[in-house]
Amino acid sequence: MIEELEIILETTSKILQKHVNHSLRQNIVSENTDILNLWNEIEKNGLPKISVKEKFGGYEIPFFSILPLIKIINNHGTPLPLSETILSNYILSETDINPPNGIVTFATDTKNLQIKNNMISGEILSVPYLNLSKNLLIVHELNNVKKAILIDEINGEIIHKKNFLAEPRYNIKVENLNIAEIRPIKNNIDFNFLGAILRSAQMIGAMEKVLDLSINYCSERKQFGRALSKFQAIQHQISEMAVELSASSAALSTITELGLSEKNSNDTAILKIRAGFAAGKIIAISHQVHGAIGFTKEYELSYFTKNLNSWRNDFGNESFWEEFLGKRFLEKNNKNLWEYLT
Amino acid sequence: MSKFNFPFIKETNELSNLRKEVREFITTCVNNNEFTPSPDAWVFSADPSFSKKLGSKGWLGMSFPKEYGGHQRTALERYVVTEELLSSGAPVAAHWIADRQSGSQILRYGNEKQKSSIIPRITAGECFFAIGMSEPDSGSDLASVKTKATKTKNGWKLEGRKIWSTGAHLAHYMIVLARTSPASEKNRHEGLSQFLVDLSLPNVKITGIPDMTGQRHFNETLFDNVELSDDSLLGEEGKGWKQVVGELALERSGPERFLSHFTLLDSFINEFRNSLIYSGTKIVGKLMSEIQTLRRMSFSVASMLQNGESPETQAAFVKELGNKFEKMMIETLREFSNIVPLHEWPNQLQNLFEDATLRIPSNSLRGGTTEIMKGIIARQLGLR
Numbered sequence: 001m002i003e004e005l006e007i008i009l010e011t012t013s014k015i016l017q018k019h020v021n022h023s024l025r026q027n028i029v030s031e032n033t034d035i036l037n038l039w040n041e042i043e044k045n046g047l048p049k050i051s052v053k054e055k056f057g058g059y060e061i062p063f064f065s066i067l068p069l070i071k072i073i074n075n076h077g078t079p080l081p082l083s084e085t086i087l088s089n090y091i092l093s094e095t096d097i098n099p100p101n102g103i104v105t106f107a108t109d110t111k112n113l114q115i116k117n118n119m120i121s122g123e124i125l126s127v128p129y130l131n132l133s134k135n136l137l138i139v140h141e142l143n144n145v146k147k148a149i150l151i152d153e154i155n156g157e158i159i160h161k162k163n164f165l166a167e168p169r170y171n172i173k174v175e176n177l178n179i180a181e182i183r184p185i186k187n188n189i190d191f192n193f194l195g196a197i198l199r200s201a202q203m204i205g206a207m208e209k210v211l212d213l214s215i216n217y218c219s220e221r222k223q224f225g226r227a228l229s230k231f232q233a234i235q236h237q238i239s240e241m242a243v244e245l246s247a248s249s250a251a252l253s254t255i256t257e258l259g260l261s262e263k264n265s266n267d268t269a270i271l272k273i274r275a276g277f278a279a280g281k282i283i284a285i286s287h288q289v290h291g292a293i294g295f296t297k298e299y300e301l302s303y304f305t306k307n308l309n310s311w312r313n314d315f316g317n318e319s320f321w322e323e324f325l326g327k328r329f330l331e332k333n334n335k336n337l338w339e340y341l342t
Numbered sequence: 343m344s345k346f347n348f349p350f351i352k353e354t355n356e357l358s359n360l361r362k363e364v365r366e367f368i369t370t371c372v373n374n375n376e377f378t379p380s381p382d383a384w385v386f387s388a389d390p391s392f393s394k395k396l397g398s399k400g401w402l403g404m405s406f407p408k409e410y411g412g413h414q415r416t417a418l419e420r421y422v423v424t425e426e427l428l429s430s431g432a433p434v435a436a437h438w439i440a441d442r443q444s445g446s447q448i449l450r451y452g453n454e455k456q457k458s459s460i461i462p463r464i465t466a467g468e469c470f471f472a473i474g475m476s477e478p479d480s481g482s483d484l485a486s487v488k489t490k491a492t493k494t495k496n497g498w499k500l501e502g503r504k505i506w507s508t509g510a511h512l513a514h515y516m517i518v519l520a521r522t523s524p525a526s527e528k529n530r531h532e533g534l535s536q537f538l539v540d541l542s543l544p545n546v547k548i549t550g551i552p553d554m555t556g557q558r559h560f561n562e563t564l565f566d567n568v569e570l571s572d573d574s575l576l577g578e579e580g581k582g583w584k585q586v587v588g589e590l591a592l593e594r595s596g597p598e599r600f601l602s603h604f605t606l607l608d609s610f611i612n613e614f615r616n617s618l619i620y621s622g623t624k625i626v627g628k629l630m631s632e633i634q635t636l637r638r639m640s641f642s643v644a645s646m647l648q649n650g651e652s653p654e655t656q657a658a659f660v661k662e663l664g665n666k667f668e669k670m671m672i673e674t675l676r677e678f679s680n681i682v683p684l685h686e687w688p689n690q691l692q693n694l695f696e697d698a699t700l701r702i703p704s705n706s707l708r709g710g711t712t713e714i715m716k717g718i719i720a721r722q723l724g725l726r
Contacts, residue, residue, distance in 0.1 A: 215723055235720035239662075242346065242719055246659050250348040250639045257350040266634070273631040322627030330611075330619045330626060337611050338429045338604070341633060342361060 005061055008050065009069055015041050016076035022300045025079040028168055030132050039080055039103065039132075047082060049099060051090040056098045063090045063194070064259040067201045067252060074205035077303050079167065081105050081129035087198045088137040094189050095148040097181045104135040104150075108195070108314055113140055119176040120149065123159070126314070130154065130170040139191035145184050146191070152180040166306035188261070193268045195315035197255055200275040203311050204252055206304045207245050207278060210286045213301055214238055218289055228289065237285045244278035251275065266328065269321040276312040276321075283308055346722070348642035348656065357422050364426040367399065372430070379431030379605045381694060382701050384598045385708070386559055388512055389433035390470075396427075396434075397467025402441050405648075406449060411462030417648035421641055425597045431605035435559070436512055440464045443592040444471035444517055448538065451577030451585055456538055460515070472510035473593075474518035474539065474563070475586065478503055482714050485530040485583065489520040489565065491537060498570040500537065503562060508708075510548050510561040516541055518565070519586050522579055534582030537574050544568070555700050587654055593709050595643040595657035599664030600636040602705060603671065606694045610675055613691055614682060621681050625674050632667045636660065655722045662715040665706040672702050 019038040028035060042048065050066050052058025063086075070083050081103055088106045089099035108126035115121075124138060138149040156174035185191075215238060218228040228234045251271040258264050283305045287294045294301040316324070329340050353361075371377060371392075380387045396402050404420040406412025424442075427434050445464045448456055463469035480486045489502025500520060510516060516539050523533035541548065545568045551560040577585050607629065611618065618626055640660050646653040675695060676684075684692060706712045720726050 215725065218725070229725040232717075235725045236713070236716040238723060238725060239716035239719035242723055243659055243662050246346045246348065247635050247639065247663055249346075250350075250642065251635050253348070253350045254638060257352070266630075269627070270631040270634050273628065274635055318628075319624055322624045322631065324627065325630050326618070326623030326625070326627030329630060330615060330623060337608050337630075341630065341637070342358075342425075 004059070005065060005069075008045075008047070008059075008061075009072060011045055012047060012069060012072055013076075015045065016073070016078055020076045020078050022077075022298075022303065025077060025166065025300070025303050026297070028079045028129070028132070035080065035132070038078075042080070042082060043101070048085045048102075048104070049089055049093075050086060052093040052099055056093050058089070058093060058099075062259065063087070064197075064256055067197070067256045070198060070201040071205035071208070071252075074202040074307070075209045077206070077209065077300065077307075081133065081167075083198055083202050084128055087194060088135075091137060091139070091148055091185070091189055091191065091194065092150060092181075095183045095185050097148060097150055097183055100135050100150070100152055100180075102135060103129065103133040104137055105129050105133040106137040106139075106195075110138060110140060113138075115140075115142065115149075115179070115182070116176075118179050118182070120151070120179055121175045121177070123171060123173050124156070125171045127170045127172065128167050130172065131168055139185065146189075147182055148185050149179055150181040151177060153178065162310075164306070165310050166303045167310070169310065190260070192315055193260055193265065196268055196272040196321070197260065199311040199314045200248070200271045201252060203275045203279050203308055204245070204248050206308055206311075207241075207248065207275075207282050210282055210301065210304050210308070211238070211241050211245055213304075214241065214286045214289050217293075221291075234289055237289055241282050241285050244281045248275040248278045266325055269325045272316060272321045273318045273325075276318040279308040279312045346656065346659065348639045348659075349645070350638070351418065351641050351645045353422070353641075357418060360419055361422045361426055364401065364423050365430075368426060368430045368432055371395075371432070377433045380433070381431060381603045381605055381698050383431045383605075384428060384434050384438045384602070385508055386435060386557060387431070387433040388435035388509060390436045390467075390512070392433045393437040393467035393470075395467070396437070397465060402437055402467050403445055403461065403465030406445060406461055406465055410449070410457055411465040413465075417644045418641070421597070421644040425601065425637070428597055428601040429604045429608070435509060436470050437464070437467050438598075439473055439509065439513075440469060440471035440515075442596060443473075443589050444515070446592055447517060447536075447585070447589050448576065450588070451536070452538070453573055455573055456576065460538075463514075469515070470509065470513040472507045472513040472516045472541070472561070472563070474504045474507065474516040474537075476504065476506045478505050478562075482711055484519070484586070485525070485534070487519055487521060487534070489518060491518075491520040491522050491535065491570070493522075494569070496569075497572040498537065498574060500539065500565040500568040500570055503564050505551075505560075505562050506708075507548075507561045507563045508559045510541065510563050511550060511558070513541055515539060516563065517576060517589075519582050522582075531583035533580055534586070535579050536576040536582045536585050537570060538576045539565070539568070539570065539574065543570075553704075555697065588652060590710065591652060591654040591657045592647070593657075594661040594715075595640055595647075595653065596660075597637065597640050599640070599661045599705075599709075600633065600667050603668055603698045603702075604633075606675070606691075606698050607671060609691050609694060610678075613688060614678070617681060622678060625678065629667075629671055629674060632670070636664050636667060639663070655718060658710070658715040658718040661709060662712060662719070665712065668705050669702055672698055 049058035051063040088104040111123040113122035136151040156172035160171040162169040251274040404415040522535040545566040547564040550558040
């Protein structure tokens with residue numbers, strides 16, 4: 001399986017290197033044939049169903065093992081919801097729903113959701129790339145039972161569209177929309193945890209790119225007669241980016257190795273806190289060392305920093321997970337901190 | 343970036359059992375009033391009899407070979423033991439440097455006589471070391487050391503001054519970095535050598551320097567034409583720089599870079615647990631996430647050391663992040679005094695806190711400053 005995964009990582013890098021460029025990111029609409037071609041190439045290689053069970057036509061590689069793939073996808077700044085589709089399809093497959101072909105985006109959040117006669121009404125919030133997707137996964141808790149809901153013909157009123165982000169995001173209001181599939185989710189599948197892990201892996205992939213961009217830019221750009229990278233003030237700032245990034249990567253590899261269980265749910269919290277905090281630092285420093293060019297639409301830095309900004313807020317920001325961690329420990333009154341940590 | 347990975351290393355059941363064993367031992371010591379937990383204990387709190395006790399338990403020189411009295415256990419086992427000692431604030435300062443770096447340095451570079459005469463005593467907790475790097479005119483710029491060793495008929499003559507030598511007044515030996523030939527213009531790192539210096543030799547003068555807390559651990563060590571025997575040279579003549587860089591990897595990556603003030607955090611939480619449930623879950627969670635990430639990284643470096651790698655850069659990452667965490671922790675606790683005023687904290691906790699506040703500036707100086715760590719990282723990133 002490790003060999004198989006390595007081949008997949010290599011192939012993916014090649015495909016993305018060939019197809020993704022910054023002008024593609026400027027035009028994320030379904031009419032863009034380059035976007036469609038890229039998706040077709042991705043689908044042809046089975047990437048959307050990489051963690052889907054074999055009986056549904058997938059590779060059945062565990063979701064946690066493919067986090068390096070999520071990193072690569074976002075290191076290339078791929079302007080498609082491939083990461084979202086991989087997670088949606090994994091959840092559907094684990095819920096014994098056959099994942100559809102094509103893009104499957106998800107609802108980050110919902111409001112006033114009602115389900116009647118196999119139809120759904122309410123607000124579906126912060127949906128990435130809704131404009132490219134026909135399929136949507138909603139995870140919703142009804143009478144203490146979590147359910148996966150698959151919509152295969154999205155149709156609704158757009159109540160908010162976030163244009164300033166790198167990736168398109170939509171809030172929509174739906175009324176009596178047909179549900180394609182609805183099933184209770186297994187206990188071990190927690191959408192909020194999986195979403196936090198997904199966003200963290202995406203952030204780490206993007207932060208690696210931002211660090212590389214910063215190093216390259218500062219090595220080439222000359223001021224006061226020498227490269228920016230020769231100024232100690234710049235070196236120290238970039239070192240700080242590397243330190244934050246390596247701490248986040250360490251937290252991610254814990255999840256890649258251990259997966260997610262009741263026993264190690266703290267590791268997800270630690271990962272999202274660490275990656276979100278690092279993203280804040282890295283956004284600020286990368287823009288600082290890039291100067292005005294980094295602030296333009298034309299240069300690719302902002303594509304990555306805009307995404308970092310939205311991902312660090314998805315599925316619980318640092319405060320949310322810090323409270324989660326602190327509460328879990330403090331409310332268990334029987335252990336002192338060191339015993340708890342070890 | 344791939345070279346800065348910190349692979350995940352699992353704590354096996356054997357390691358957890360060892361952890362339990364050390365913890366029980368420490369609890370017994372505390373219950374018998376053998377020591378009072380104190381902050382920064384690996385620098386300030388020396389108790390040779392406690393060190394000897396650890397030696398007899400087999401918890402010093404753990405990874406050293408059996409033929410020199412070691413226990414041939416892994417760097418990961420040593421890591422677990424040091425974590426337990428640090429988190430409980432045990433008085434480990436006497437043997438700390440010998441066990442952490444000097445012993446390994448002698449095993450790696452020393453001759454047979456040096457190994458067989460010193461390593462078994464380190465392992466027994468009977469032989470302590472001080473670091474001989476900084477000088478009055480050489481701090482961060484270590485390659486500028488002026489201490490000089492000149493060849494004589496029977497060995498070497500050592501002349502110079504080392505400073506900030508923590509624990510030298512209790513130590514038996516110091517590994518001294520000295521110039522054995524002038525620096526070449528192109529490469530200042532050439533011409534340096536390391537010496538294993540017996541601190542009881544004539545013409546070695548050790549003078550204490552009280553630090554800003556008023557305590558003594560710092561010293562100035564004067565070598566006034568000290569006669570060294572021929573086999574005092576550690577390793578190869580002229581290769582001192584390469585040797586000292588490896589020594590620093592051992593010095594920088596351990597859990598003392600983020601657990602120095604853990605006893606304070608522990609007492610703080612035990613005292614204020616009930617108010618923290620209402621108003622401090624976020625700050626406790628933040629601190630927990632930092633500690634766990636640092637433990638993950640430091641443990642990973644221990645495994646790199648175990649595999650014979652040279653994780654100098656990774657060690658700089660751990661030290662830099664650990665130093666930042668400790669400063670942040672003190673600030674976080676200080677801000678909590680908005681909820682329970684500091685003067686209402688129990689006396690012992692107030693003392694721990696004020697003590698830590700005083701000591702914290704030193705954490706990003708000792709073992710290499712923040713600026714040096716960032717410089718090391720910048721070099722690896724190709725910036726310099």
